[in-house]
Amino acid sequence: MSEAAISDPATARVDLARELRESGIQDVLDQLDRELVGLRPVKTRIREIAALLLVDKFRRELGLASETPTLHMSFTGRPGTGKTTVALRIADILHRLGYIRSGHLVSVTRDDLVGQYIGHTAPKTKEILKKAIGGVLFIDEAYYLYRPENERDYGQESIEILLQVMEQRREDLVVVLAGYADRMDRFFSSNPGFRSRVAHHIDFPDYTAEELYDIAQMMLAQQNYRLSASAEGALREYIATRVTQPHFANARSIRNALDRARLRQATRLLKSGATSLSVDDLMTIDDDEIRASRVFKGGLDTDADDLEETKPL
């Protein structure tokens, strides 16, 4: 911004569209749209935050007072709905907008923050905070920090330090809390300090079968695999069946299923003893590989490997 703009705010003009292009935010937002399937409410909220930060930047340049907005967030959703992935993107976006200085993500759980004996917790929590400063601190399954059943639990100490830092060093650090919705609600209701300091509560919806299919296609494309025509149908059936079974973890279940399909494909290729395989053969996953899954045989209790029926080489 030129100095003239500051000295004469009445006539100053800013070019928002150009700034949006130059900041590279549009790229990240487009990438978000491209690479993350579904998650409509999440994307909307990220766009809103990006817009606010960009406008705030201009307001500051034109000399309009603007307080640093609180950007601490809470991500709630079932497993595998993309909370960690989105946190990574948020770090990138906030960095590009100049809100945080370095744009890295430090992902921690209770073990990294809470100590084992008296006097251990504070240094441990502070060490993590020091690592996260300038970036985003992602606390997975944050509700484990608070254990109401044990009043001597050291988690409380960690929470107090976190709250203090979240309040005082807003320009240095963004804290993202993540976890299952119902437990997070309980966590927030027993820690009102947290609820009020977290400005954005974002809920990650479960994926629909159609979205899961798109995700599977995207994962395969990233790893240079593709499905044969019959395998596509098999995968749709697989997803429809898997969703109804226990321990379903959205995109993570799909990734595991594809990993196992790749194992079976490799086994099939080796067993076939083919002497000349084309690139196409190496890339294609056939419908047998999908249908071999235990999911089609009445389900499974865990994600444990359902490769047992594949005989060793």
Added chain:
Amino acid sequence: MRLTQGVFSFLPDLTDEQIHKQVQYALGQGWAVNVEFTDDPHPRNTYWEMWGLPMFDLRDAAGVVEEVRACRKVYGHLYIRVSAFDSRPGWETVRLSFIVNRPAEEPGFRLQRDEVQGRQMRYTLAPYAATRPEGERYQSRPS
């Protein structure tokens, strides 16, 4: 007498903002940055007391500057330095070290001349402050 050890010691004292920038440079090089303090500024005293734990895997200098401030609150009447350690194989040494806090009054060093065998001269440096016992060498708390 102004103590001149480490880099930048002939310049005016660094401001916190300048310290931030230097530390950020060190972190950018992949060095681990520590805060140390001492009340024995003899140039051969390489073992300064460490303030807190070593700080590994930092990405941003704000955390270090915070520690420098915290150390000043407690040991504001002593020498405090920031040192950056390079752990890469082949180096494994301190690459950058500078003083970030010094006592209000620095009495300096006495040059002691010892006459040894054959009227040979041997020279020794002794900080005036070190004649007093540990903990009383510089005025406690500036406040």
